[in-house]
Amino acid sequence: MHVLLIEDDPLVASGIRSGLMMYHFVVEHVTSVQAARQAMQSVASDVVILDRGLPDGDGLALLQSWRDEGVTTPVLMLTARDAVRDRVGGLQSGADDYLVKPFDLDELVARLHALLRRVAGRSQGLTVHGALTLDPSAREVRVAGELIALSRRELVLLEAFLHAPRSVLSADQLKDSLYGLSDDVESNALNVHIHHLRRKLGSGIIETVRGLGYRLGKPEAVLAPGQTPKGQR
Numbered sequence: 001m002h003v004l005l006i007e008d009d010p011l012v013a014s015g016i017r018s019g020l021m022m023y024h025f026v027v028e029h030v031t032s033v034q035a036a037r038q039a040m041q042s043v044a045s046d047v048v049i050l051d052r053g054l055p056d057g058d059g060l061a062l063l064q065s066w067r068d069e070g071v072t073t074p075v076l077m078l079t080a081r082d083a084v085r086d087r088v089g090g091l092q093s094g095a096d097d098y099l100v101k102p103f104d105l106d107e108l109v110a111r112l113h114a115l116l117r118r119v120a121g122r123s124q125g126l127t128v129h130g131a132l133t134l135d136p137s138a139r140e141v142r143v144a145g146e147l148i149a150l151s152r153r154e155l156v157l158l159e160a161f162l163h164a165p166r167s168v169l170s171a172d173q174l175k176d177s178l179y180g181l182s183d184d185v186e187s188n189a190l191n192v193h194i195h196h197l198r199r200k201l202g203s204g205i206i207e208t209v210r211g212l213g214y215r216l217g218k219p220e221a222v223l224a225p226g227q228t229p230k231g232q233r
Contacts, residue, residue: 007029008055
C-alpha cells in the first residue's frame with residue numbers, strides 16, 4: 001500500500017520509512033505543507049502519516065483544509081503533543097487516528113492496517129476472497145491453505161485489488177500503489193506483475209476492463225496450485 005509520510009525530522013522519517021518498507025509499504029516522504037499538497041495531487045496514496053509541527057505550517061490546519069476540500073484519504077496524526085485536548089482537536093479536525101511520539105513501529109503498522117481495513121469495510125485482520133486468504137501482518141497469501149510465494153510487488157498489487165474489490169483501478173492508480181515518485185519504472189512493469197499474479201492465482205484473479213483499467217476477479221476465479229478452470233478439465 002502507498003503511504004504518504006509528512007515528517008520534517010530526518011531521523012524520525014528515516015526510521016518510519018525503513019520500518020514500513022520492511023512491511024512492504026511503498027512510502028513517499030515529504031517534509032513540508034507545500035510538498036504535501038503537491039504530493040496529494042500527484043500520487044494516489046492509500047493512507048497518510050501526518051506530523052503536526054511542520055516548518056511552513058501546522059499539520060492540523062493542512063488536514064482541516066483537505067477535509068474541507070473533500071479529501072477522504074485516511075490520516076494518522078503523528079505528534080509529540082500528548083494532551084487530551086490535542087488528541088481531541090486532531091480527531092475533530094478529521095484525523096482517523098492519533099499516535100504520540102515516541103511510538104513503537106509495530107503499533108504504527110497495526111494502526112495503518114486497521115485504517116485500511118476500516119476503509120475497505122472489514123473488521124477482521126485476514127482478507128478472504130474465495131479460496132484465497134491474505135494475512136497482511138504475516139505478509140502471507142494462501143490458496144486453499146497452501147502458501148503461495150509472491151514477490152513484494154505482487155503482494156502489494158494484490159492488496160490494492162483486495163482493498164477495493166468492486167472498483168476498477170486505473171493503471172496510474174496501481175502504479176501509485178507499487179512505486180514512489182522517485183522510482184525508475186519500466187513501461188511494462190505493471191503488466192508483468194499482473195501476468196505473474198494470474199499465473200500463480202488463476203487467470204481470472206484480475207480482470208481487464210478495456211479502456212479503463214483492472215478489477216479484482218470473482219472469488220471463484222481463484223485457483224489452487226494444480227487446479228484447472230471449469231470447462232478445461
